[in-house]
């Protein structure tokens with residue numbers, strides 16, 4: 001079942017995180033980036049697809065600089081409700097620490113503008129380990145790619161476009 005791993009890792013008696021309820025994606029697809037003050041600070045990058053949030057832990061966080069290749073470790077799918085979650089996961093619980101929303105918005109495949117094709121391209125990109133998408137957030141905008149290296153290790157890279165920012 002889609003959210004089994006998510007549920008197995010958590011005890012909802014203690015954690016304020018959303019329970020693993022499965023919902024249907026409808027219409028436009030959302031993304032969220034959460035800043036997670038866990039034992040090690042990291043950013044959780046999540047893309048809505050097929051009723052769950054495909055999730056990656058990005059230790060250094062996303063960058064708008066195409067020269068930055070940010071490690072993104074694929075983790076278990078999260079429920080759609082997680083995109084609105086902010087709060088404190090209590091000590092002793094899985095992922096203990098504060099979670100805050102760092103950015104959110106809509107996204108779609110870079111490869112098509114057709115709504116039906118969109119889902120297919122995104123699924124296919126995930127399978128292939130080459131997911132190209134456009135983000136419409138407050139901080140994150142424009143084209144990105146998630147490229148699989150090995151196992152659950154991916155790289156999150158900004159593509160060159162009008163929203164790219166290089167440090168010089």
Ligand code: MN
Nearest residue numbers: 036044057095
């Ligand atoms: Mn996390």
